[in-house]
Amino acid sequence: MSHRTEEIPQNEEEQDEQEGKAQDPAAGRPGGPAEASSGRPRPARSWAEVRHLLVRLHFYAGVLVAPFLLVAALTGLAYTLTPQLDRLVYGDQLRVDRVGEEVRPLAEQIAAARAAYPEGTLASVITPPGPEDTTRVVLAVPELGENQRTVFVDPYTAEVRGELTTWFGSTPLTTWLDDLHRNLHLGETGRLYSEVAASWLWVAVAGGLVLWLGRARGLRAKSARGVLLPDRTAKGVRRTRSWHAATGVWLALGLLFLSATGLTWSNYGGERFGRLLDAANGNAPALDTALPGADAPAEDHSEHAGHGGSGGASADADPADFDAALAAARGAGLGGIVEVTPPADAASAWVVAQTDNTWPVHYDRVAVDTSNGEITSRTRWADHPALNKLSKLGVQGHMGVLFGVVNQILLALIALGLTAVIVWGYRMWWQRRPTRGDRPAPVGKAPERGAWRRIPLPALVLGIPAVAALGWALPVLGVTLAGFLVVDAVVGAVRRRRTA
Incomplete structure (x- = not known):
């Protein structure tokens, strides 16, 4: 592969400066406009550094958390198909052969179910959702633990259509896909994966929106078309970023919704949400x-x-x-x-x-x-x-059931869109790699370190307590963010030591 003689810009700010359209090309650069009397560089505080910090945060959220988001998107996409898959796999149990004119009494249907499956005790009976569906007689069987044995009965003939081991009404296939999406079949430990994804999804989305909507890229960027549609005239990394950002704008509302609702039943964030319901008298x-x-x-x-x-x-x-x-x-x-x-x-x-x-x-x-x-x-x-x-x-x-098929289609589109956004994000990382012959690298560099030291004091005074409160409300987000900061600080110290 031939090597270009000029490096691709490593982040949006560098690319802006190269094009001569940066918001503040020299703001806060060490060794830039602000110099101490001793001649040593003194960082100048600037509100433009808030954007630089967001770029770095968005970069690390994308690189480190995107794998969790990708798994959540793909498993969620599979879960959206469960109603159709259930009909295909368990049609004999879920559907009747022929819709009759008169429904038999529940007592008769229960008697037929108990004659076929006498083990356990009656837990509940669920009436058919529609005229072509079966009645569900749910049995509590000690050997099944928290699962139940559900017997499916034709409501018109009281004929037993079969039985399935269910989990709170879900078929074995739906239960398997649900566990895959929630915990990758790794139990409570695996639930951390989905909580990491839900905790960071809104951060990545919000940060991306701020960066995309707040950029200064000429007249085109100031129009709705420039924000909502990709720039097909762009080349290279700019074209990839255009597709990445424009698609993210279209998906933003849906992704924020999935993040918020997913957190409500997560382990740690969900516990905090339960406290909020209790405090606000918001329980059913x-x-x-x-x-x-x-x-x-x-x-x-x-x-x-x-x-x-x-x-x-x-x-x-x-x-x-x-x-x-x-x-x-x-x-x-x-x-x-x-x-x-x-x-x-x-x-x-x-x-x-x-x-x-x-x-x-x-x-x-x-x-x-x-x-x-x-x-x-x-x-x-x-x-x-x-x-x-x-x-x-x-x-x-x-879960894709509120609006029926329309709900499923929307979730599937969001999952596919998120997958594409992640792929484009990693492609940008690869496209921004140094390509000079003396400095080959497989991926691009991270955005500049140390922007937080150049942020105005009011932003720090308000921002640090806000981040701490957010870390308490979403413990997984707080712990992982702290971990990122520690690793980043260690890596920076090692690099400075090697340079010295």
């Missing part, structure tokens, strides 16, 4: 499941679980009571798909909860006394705090 209202006259009140908290939950008694409840509880809930206005859960003890009521996750969602819940068909307690979706609603809807949108 608890359903009082105590029967009138019971000795001690009871509350059902399954609403707080990320994937819903299923209860279960120590022995099977009367199958006829499932029909009674369902009839009372339907009479109270609970339509669509619902989950009927038997009481944990004789002092508790039955719980019927709507589980319709497609917009407009339905999450009303009622407690039913099946001895007289009365509704003893109720929580309405409309009464949920705003913060809880945003969290709940955000999770469903993140």
